[in-house]
Amino acid sequence: MTDVITPTTTGDGAHGPSVVDVAGHEHEEHGPTGLLKWVTSTDHKVIGMSYMITSLVLFYFAGIMALVLRIQLATPSSSLVSFAQYNELFTMHGSLMLYLFAGPFAFGGLANYIVPLQIGAPDMAFPRLNALSYWLYLSGSITMMMGFLVAGGASEFGWVAYAPLSNATNSPGLGPDIWIMALVLTGFSAIFTGVNLVATIFYLRAPGMTMFRMPIFTWNMLVTAILILIAFPVLTGALVMLFCDRHFGTHIFSVQGGGSPNLWQNLFWFFGHPEVYILALPYFGIATEIFPVFSRKPVFGYKGMVFATLSIAALSTGVWAHHMFTTGVVLLPFFSLLSLLIAVPTGIKFFNWIGTLWRGQLQFSAAMLFAIGFLFAFLMGGVTGVMLASPPIDFFTHDTYFVVAHFHQVLFGTAVFAGFAGLYYWYPKFFGRMLREGLGKWHFWLMFIGFWVTFMPQYVVGLLGMPRRVAVYPSYLGWQSYNIISTVGAFIIATSFAVLLWNLWISWRQPVPCGDNPWDAHTLEWFTTSPPPHHNYSHLPPIRSERPTWDYHHPDSPAIAHGEGRPPRGDKVLVSP
Amino acid sequence: MRNESLILLGVAIFFGFIGLVYWFTSYEDGGTAMLVGTCLLGLLPGSYYLFWHRRMGFRPEDRDDATIEDGAGEVETFPSSSIWPFVLGMGAFMLVLAFAFGMWFFFPAVGLIVTALVGVTAESRRGGHV
Numbered sequence: 270m271t272d273v274i275t276p277t278t279t280g281d282g283a284h285g286p287s288v289v290d291v292a293g294h295e296h297e298e299h300g301p302t303g304l305l306k307w308v309t310s311t312d313h314k315v316i317g318m319s320y321m322i323t324s325l326v327l328f329y330f331a332g333i334m335a336l337v338l339r340i341q342l343a344t345p346s347s348s349l350v351s352f353a354q355y356n357e358l359f360t361m362h363g364s365l366m367l368y369l370f371a372g373p374f375a376f377g378g379l380a381n382y383i384v385p386l387q388i389g390a391p392d393m394a395f396p397r398l399n400a401l402s403y404w405l406y407l408s409g410s411i412t413m414m415m416g417f418l419v420a421g422g423a424s425e426f427g428w429v430a431y432a433p434l435s436n437a438t439n440s441p442g443l444g445p446d447i448w449i450m451a452l453v454l455t456g457f458s459a460i461f462t463g464v465n466l467v468a469t470i471f472y473l474r475a476p477g478m479t480m481f482r483m484p485i486f487t488w489n490m491l492v493t494a495i496l497i498l499i500a501f502p503v504l505t506g507a508l509v510m511l512f513c514d515r516h517f518g519t520h521i522f523s524v525q526g527g528g529s530p531n532l533w534q535n536l537f538w539f540f541g542h543p544e545v546y547i548l549a550l551p552y553f554g555i556a557t558e559i560f561p562v563f564s565r566k567p568v569f570g571y572k573g574m575v576f577a578t579l580s581i582a583a584l585s586t587g588v589w590a591h592h593m594f595t596t597g598v599v600l601l602p603f604f605s606l607l608s609l610l611i612a613v614p615t616g617i618k619f620f621n622w623i624g625t626l627w628r629g630q631l632q633f634s635a636a637m638l639f640a641i642g643f644l645f646a647f648l649m650g651g652v653t654g655v656m657l658a659s660p661p662i663d664f665f666t667h668d669t670y671f672v673v674a675h676f677h678q679v680l681f682g683t684a685v686f687a688g689f690a691g692l693y694y695w696y697p698k699f700f701g702r703m704l705r706e707g708l709g710k711w712h713f714w715l716m717f718i719g720f721w722v723t724f725m726p727q728y729v730v731g732l733l734g735m736p737r738r739v740a741v742y743p744s745y746l747g748w749q750s751y752n753i754i755s756t757v758g759a760f761i762i763a764t765s766f767a768v769l770l771w772n773l774w775i776s777w778r779q780p781v782p783c784g785d786n787p788w789d790a791h792t793l794e795w796f797t798t799s800p801p802p803h804h805n806y807s808h809l810p811p812i813r814s815e816r817p818t819w820d821y822h823h824p825d826s827p828a829i830a831h832g833e834g835r836p837p838r839g840d841k842v843l844v845s846p
Numbered sequence: 847m848r849n850e851s852l853i854l855l856g857v858a859i860f861f862g863f864i865g866l867v868y869w870f871t872s873y874e875d876g877g878t879a880m881l882v883g884t885c886l887l888g889l890l891p892g893s894y895y896l897f898w899h900r901r902m903g904f905r906p907e908d909r910d911d912a913t914i915e916d917g918a919g920e921v922e923t924f925p926s927s928s929i930w931p932f933v934l935g936m937g938a939f940m941l942v943l944a945f946a947f948g949m950w951f952f953f954p955a956v957g958l959i960v961t962a963l964v965g966v967t968a969e970s971r972r973g974g975h976v
Contacts (some may be wrong), residue, residue, distance in 0.1 A: 404935025450942035476906035476917035480849040
């Protein structure tokens with residue numbers, strides 16, 4: 270079945286696209302029902318929701334693995350899991366969190382659902398390619414989890430799969446092959462989604478929705494999609510080479526045949542560092558949507574935000590070898606300088622976020638609390654990142670728990686704090702009902718406390734010399750007390766996610782309906798119904814600033830284009846045109 | 847289309863510059879190759895969009911003063927449901943499993959992929975607009 274979208278005049282005088290099928294009849298819900306309806310759906314909202322649910326399930330799996338790791342480390346020579354099992358668990362924890370949760374939740378789930386709504390599009394540009402992306406992602410996730418079921422267990426070489434540890438001699442068995450194939454599938458899935466997002470944002474914007482009126486979330490997703498197109502093909506290519514090394518007798522990454530193990534690190538981190546920003550930028554975008562809405566102000570420094578995002582993305586692709594300082598074969602000044610430079614646009618973003626909050630009428634909803642939690646968490650991770658960009662500090666702390674604490678604070682700060690801020694913020698749009706705000710605040714405070722209790726001791730124990738990826742450690746070095754605190758923190762975080770599950774359950778069973786726009790929000794997705802209808806809009810408001818829905822609902826408020834001008838504080842500010 | 851093409855051309859210019867700096871400071875070929883590749887990744891679509899901007903001028907979604915009526919006409923044709931992405935996805939799934947578990951996965955995989963490609967092409971032709 271095929272629908273043709275044509276703009277028509279609707280009854281209330283507003284104009285917008287309406288949907289007729291190719292035979293010219295008004296569109297009705299037709300086609301398959303039940304499970305087949307889900308399997309055949311090419312609706313970006315259904316696909317986005319499938320992405321979000323799948324990635325959340327994998328997030329819980331990976332979280333349980335983290336708890337097992339933390340219990341193991343609470344005592345110096347625990348025998349809860351064997352060394353091999355420990356290696357499998359931290360490899361799969363990292364792989365699930367990075368490849369299958371943090372990225373797909375943002376650019377497969379939220380972006381898929383929200384970006385077409387935010388730019389007034391009826392769907393993604395290539396709906397069937399979009400569906401294919403999801404099926405590749407789902408089958409890639411299943412493939413990765415299958416690693417636990419095969420003889421020899423899952424892969425054990427960490428999420429980075431360094432050569433020569435990942436070759437057929439050091440990592441024999443099916444587990445590593447399955448891991449490689451899972452990433453090939455999810456890599457293609459990400460590339461297709463990237464192409465789809467770029468085409469959607471370039472070609473399907475509503476009239477008047479110029480590039481510099483797009484919401485910052487959409488901007489960040491555009492930049493993320495370009496980063497995906499830069500980074501993921503390199504990873505997929507490197508994985509194919511690794512597979513050839515393992516099975517077809519090539520020597521691309523082995524010294525014996527004239528290859529270079531460092532080439533793997535070069536290729537992997539040329540993917541891996543942009544990947545960090547593929548995981549971070551969408552979440553910056555979520556926070557930038559939430560701060561203005563709950564401060565009752567337009568976003569401060571709109572263009573500064575856009576250019577900061579562009580420069581972060583550009584710089585992030587030139588810094589890959591700062592993960593390789595200790596190999597001794599990389600150009601330290603070049604990579605150190607570019608890495609330190611990223612702090613500048615990131616700092617601009619921080620000041621703009623604070624500027625957005627500054628003298629606003631703050632409403633501390635659950636979404637806002639998570640977004641503010643993101644500011645603190647990411648700041649701490651970012652500052653230690655600047656420290657690690659300096660080679661002398663990196664030489665001292667490389668592969669210690671200092672680095673573990675750093676990247677957990679960065680990624681937990683973005684993907685988890687800002688990610689769940691997005692969930693609380695957009696849940697009413699997805700289902701037309703609210704999540705419980707009180708339980709949301711419990712979730713936030715438990716997670717916020719657990720976060721600091723878990724990761725701050727890891728900085729200290731890292732500086733004391735505890736290396737990463739060890740299942741046991743000597744008892745006389747004084748590391749145990751820090752590890753116990755960290756384990757307690759991990760359980761506080763786990764409790765907070767039990768609260769989230771309860772919140773999702775109770776909000777589903779005893780729904781509290783909300784209107785189409787419960788937050789009095791700014792951007793276009795809040796103009797349509799909650800949940801949005803098939804093909805999203807029956808009519809559109811005029812788009813005259815970067816917050817068309819606000820302009821429509823507050824006609825006496827000044828249309829402040831691009832976030833410039835005086836924000837309304839308390840009283841409505843009247844400005845003559 | 848102008849801003850869109852400028853973003854991608856900006857990618858090309860930045861990585862061209864960084865690539866040059868990197869080559870002349872390190873003489874390391876792996877990283878330079880990737881930076882040059884990234885430069886081309888910006889250059890090709892960027893110049894394509896610029897070409898179309900020259901021919902089309904500013905579209906309604908590029909103009910500050912455009913009204914919703916300016917977008918009148920057919921937007922695009924969207925399939926509202928299709929089984930073929932699922933079939934193609936399962937074909938790809940079995941194809942990669944063939945590399946791990948053996949060639950017996952290979953034949954059903956190719957069958958699914960060919961069926962899906964034929965199916966999706968036929969579906970597009972029936973739709974008439976895709």
